[in-house]
Every structure is written in structure tokens, then in C-alpha cells.
Amino acid sequence: MFPLSWKAMAMPALVLLQLFFLIKVESSLSLFDKITQLPGQCFVGFQQFSGYVTVDDKKQRALFYYFVEAEFDPVSKPLVLWLNGGPGCSSLGVGAFSENGPFRPKGQFLIRNEYSWNKEANMLYLETPIGVGFSYSSDSSSVTVNDEITARDNLVFLQRWFLKFPEYRKRDLFITGESYAGHYIPQLAKLMIQFNKKEKLFNLKGIALGNPVLEFATDFNSRAEFFWSHGLISDSTYKMFTSACNYSRYVSEYYRDSVSTVCSRVMSQVGRETSRFVDKYDVTLDVCISSVFSQSKIISPQEVSETIDVCVEDETVNYLNRQDVQKALHAQLVGVRRWDVCSNILDYELLDVEIPTISIVGSLVKAGISVLVYSGDQDSVIPLIGSRKLVHELAKELGLNTTVPYRVWFEGQQVGGWTQVYGNILSFATIRGASHEAPFSQPERSLVLFKSFLQGRPLPEVF
Numbered sequence: 199m200f201p202l203s204w205k206a207m208a209m210p211a212l213v214l215l216q217l218f219f220l221i222k223v224e225s226s227l228s229l230f231d232k233i234t235q236l237p238g239q240c241f242v243g244f245q246q247f248s249g250y251v252t253v254d255d256k257k258q259r260a261l262f263y264y265f266v267e268a269e270f271d272p273v274s275k276p277l278v279l280w281l282n283g284g285p286g287c288s289s290l291g292v293g294a295f296s297e298n299g300p301f302r303p304k305g306q307f308l309i310r311n312e313y314s315w316n317k318e319a320n321m322l323y324l325e326t327p328i329g330v331g332f333s334y335s336s337d338s339s340s341v342t343v344n345d346e347i348t349a350r351d352n353l354v355f356l357q358r359w360f361l362k363f364p365e366y367r368k369r370d371l372f373i374t375g376e377s378y379a380g381h382y383i384p385q386l387a388k389l390m391i392q393f394n395k396k397e398k399l400f401n402l403k404g405i406a407l408g409n410p411v412l413e414f415a416t417d418f419n420s421r422a423e424f425f426w427s428h429g430l431i432s433d434s435t436y437k438m439f440t441s442a443c444n445y446s447r448y449v450s451e452y453y454r455d456s457v458s459t460v461c462s463r464v465m466s467q468v469g470r471e472t473s474r475f476v477d478k479y480d481v482t483l484d485v486c487i488s489s490v491f492s493q494s495k496i497i498s499p500q501e502v503s504e505t506i507d508v509c510v511e512d513e514t515v516n517y518l519n520r521q522d523v524q525k526a527l528h529a530q531l532v533g534v535r536r537w538d539v540c541s542n543i544l545d546y547e548l549l550d551v552e553i554p555t556i557s558i559v560g561s562l563v564k565a566g567i568s569v570l571v572y573s574g575d576q577d578s579v580i581p582l583i584g585s586r587k588l589v590h591e592l593a594k595e596l597g598l599n600t601t602v603p604y605r606v607w608f609e610g611q612q613v614g615g616w617t618q619v620y621g622n623i624l625s626f627a628t629i630r631g632a633s634h635e636a637p638f639s640q641p642e643r644s645l646v647l648f649k650s651f652l653q654g655r656p657l658p659e660v661f
């Protein structure tokens with residue numbers, strides 16, 4: 199009963215089979231990285247992936263990522279890369295599990311974060327550079343890195359990550375992050391724009407930088423005014439900290455192993471007054487007693503009255519060091535005994551902190567990339583004062599006029615912070631009551647900010 203031309207039938211079938219095979223191979227690359235379930239999580243309707251992307255051809259250097267698809271309709275939502283700073287701190291532990299990811303570890307369990315950024319986007323968390331978290335180099339010498347190597351590795355990572363997830367290649371892309379990511383993000387975005395001139399691969403739409411290091415002296419020296427105006431140092435110490443030895447000078451000397459007597463004297467006075475029992479990343483927050491001074495009987499834990507869990511970092515350390523968790527994440531420990539929030543094996547070129555990246559931000563704006571600089575307003579490490587000034591000066595230099603005058607913005611019925619927009623492309627915003635890790639301490643307000651940023655809309659003007 200076979201029709202006369204068996205061959206004629208077989209040919210297209212063979213082609214079809216090949217095609218099917220090709221598609222299957224391509225999509226199965228991401229299937230290997232699909233997370234079935236994380237230990238302690240409840241059921242969720244979105245997909246999670248994690249695993250490695252090698253960034254050199256000898257396959258000795260690999261970066262670890264955690265990817266969370268958007269909770270609803272991921273196909274219509276942008277792709278957002280999130281990077282934490284340090285340099286050397288983990289985007290998985292800090293970003294995903296303490297700030298804006300879908301879960302936060304609590305004892306044996308993962309509790310849902312109601313204000314997870316995957317409500318608005320497909321979130322990609324990258325542990326970078328090599329040597330951070332689960333990212334590794336099997337040739338240990340290359341744990342010596344700097345800004346340039348980091349940017350290049352991040353670029354290669356994304357190129358190769360798109361091979362695993364080709365459906366995201368054409369998607370609107372945003373890069374977000376905080377702190378030292380004020381270096382990583384503009385430097386990576388610059389490489390993407392250069393790469394796009396050869397082959398249009400990155401559909402980069404915007405970057406958002408939280409409490410970022412953009413210009414060493416301006417950012418670091420605004421610490422003195424912040425300490426002083428928040429009552430952490432006295433009038434006389436403020437005077438010394440701005441005239442005798444300012445903070446940028448101290449850091450500069452410190453990284454060169456040549457701290458002068460005057461700076462050493464000023465810094466110990468500043469340290470004495472500010473006290474180590476105040477969290478410098480949020481001056482209104484109590485320190486997590488266990489992570490600072492686990493044997494301490496000086497301050498009794500009963501005195502901790504904050505409703506938010508200031509010990510979340512320790513929970514994350516415990517969680518990510520569980521073997522069942524590492525297995526579920528497809529993670530390995532290479533060259534280290536345990537997973538750490540911030541790497542102990544990384545040898546980062548610390549003097550790179552002095553490289554200004556605000557000028558790169560300017561070139562991105564000129565290339566049509568929208569930029570948001572935001573500040574948790576309780577952070578004394580990279581205070582809002584410096585960031586606001588840098589953005590204002592950049593706008594002036596680029597000839598961008600104010601399109602939204604300095605005003606409050608709302609989250610619900612309360613003021614979420616202040617904002618100003620220049621030329622409808624460069625924005626500054628504060629998040630009221632937020633720390634250096636803004637989405638950790640003000641998750642609800644941070645999510646409103648994030649949503650406006652992705653939609654390219656000004657922050658809510660009324661409630």
C-alpha cells in the first residue's frame with residue numbers, strides 16, 4: 199500500500215526531522231539549566247534557570263547566572279540584567295535573595311517577595327567578576343581582575359547566554375545594579391554599543407544605577423556632609439574631615455599603602471564618633487548583631503526593634519551553602535570551600551575605583567540610552583548628595599534642560615522620594631527611607647521606581 203514515491207515522502211520528512219532536531223538542540227541548551235524547584239520554595243507559576251556560561255575558549259573561566267522569568271506574560275516583558283558591586287559581591291546572594299528577586303531565605307524555607315522585580319521583567323542575575331560566588335576560574339591565577347577584564351567577560355557572557363536563550367536576543371534590554379556597578383554597567387554598555395556597530399546584537403534601551411560610584415572624589419567626599427547632617431559626627435570632626443583630610447584622600451592613600459599621619463588621625467576620630475554599631479549602608483538601621491559581632495553581649499538582641507529582617511544576609515549565606523540548594527541551582531564550588539556574599543579570593547585592581555564613569559554615562563545618553571541614577575537616601579557610603587550633583591552637572595554639560603522639575607514622587611499615598619528629569623532621558627531620583635541596597639529596605643517604593651523606569655514614564659506625581 200505504499201505510494202509510488204516513498205523517496206518523495208521521505209525527503210521532506212528528513213528535512214523536517216533535521217529542523218526539529220536543530221530547534222530541539224537550541225532550546226535544550228536552556229533546558230539543562232532549568233531549575234525544577236529550589237529547596238523550601240512554594241509553587242510558583244514562572245520558570246527559573248541557573249548555571250554557567252564559559253567566557254574563555256579554554257573553558258576554564260565560567261560565570262554563574264540565575265534567571266527568573268517574569269511572573270506574568272514573560273514574552274511581552276523586557277530582559278533586565280542586575281549587577282551588584284563590591285567589587286566582588288554576589289548578585290545572586292545580595293541582589294536576588296536579599297533585594298529584588300522572587301524569594302528570600304528564612305530558616306529552612308524561601309518566602310515570597312511580594313515586590314519582586316520579576317513582576318515587571320525577566321530578571322537575569324550575574325555573579326561577576328570571575329571569583330565571585332559560584333563563578334570560577336579553574337586556572338586560579340586569573341582571579342586577578344580589573345574593570346576592563348570584568349566588562350569584557352560580562353559582554354562575552356551575554357553574547358553566549360543568548361545562545362542558550364535565543365528567544366531573548368531581540369528583547370528590549372535594560373541593565374540595572376548598584377554601588378560599584380556604577381563602574382560595571384556603563385563600561386559594559388559602552389562595549390555593547392561598540393559591538394552593535396559590527397553586528398546589532400544588544401537591544402539596549404536603558405540603564406539604572408543605584409547609589410553608584412560614578413566619580414570617586416565627588417562620591418566619596420559627600421560622605422562627610424552626610425555624616426555631619428545626620429548627626430553621626432560633630433562640627434569639629436566635620437571640619438577636619440573636609441579640610442585636614444577628606445575621604446577621597448584617605449582612600450587614595452589607603453589603597454597605595456601610604457596613609458599619612460593626619461589622615462590616620464582624622465579617620466580614627468570619624469570612626470570613633472560614627473561607631474561600628476550603626477550600619478553605614480543605612481544610618482537609621484540597626485546592625486545585624488550576628489554578622490558583625492556574633493559573640494557580642496554589649497547590645498542585647500532584644501533591643502533590635504526594626505520590623506524588617508536586618509539579618510537576611512546570614513540567612514542567604516546559610517541557604518546558598520546547603521548542598522541540596524547548590525544541586526538544585528546546578529552550582530559548584532571551585533577553588534573555594536564555601537559560597538560567600540563577597541569574594542575572599544578576588545584580587546581586584548582597587549585603584550580602578552578612581553576611574554570616572556560619569557563621562558561614559560554621558561556618552562550613553564548621547565547614544566540615546568536612557569539613564570536613571572537613583573539613591574537610597576539613608577546611605578552614607580555613596581550618598582545622594584554626590585550622585586545628585588554629578589547628574590546635574592552632566593545634564594548641564596550635555597545641554598539637557600529640565601523636563602521634570604525637582605519634585606516629590608508617590609508610592610501609594612506616601613512620598614516615595616524626590617526626582618528630577620533632564621531632556622526626558624536622564625533622570626535622578628531618591629528613594630525615601632532606603633539604604634544602599636534600596637530594594638532590600640524599601641521594596642515597594644523600589645518596585646514603583648523600577649516600573650516607571652522600564653516604561654520610560656516620569657514617577658507618579660500624585661496619589
Ligand SMILES: *[C@@H]1O[C@H](CO)[C@@H](O)[C@H](O)[C@H]1NC(C)=O
Binds near residue numbers: 415419440445447
Ligand atoms: C580632597 O582632598 C584632596 C587632597 O588634599 C584635594 O585635592 C581635594 O580638593 C579635596 N576635595 C574636597 C571635595 O574637599
Ligand SMILES: *[C@@H]1O[C@H](CO)[C@@H](O)[C@H](O)[C@H]1NC(C)=O
Binds near residue numbers: 599
Ligand atoms: C533649553 O532651554 C533654553 C532656555 O530656555 C533654550 O534656549 C534651549 O533651546 C533649550 N534646549 C533644548 C535642547 O531644548
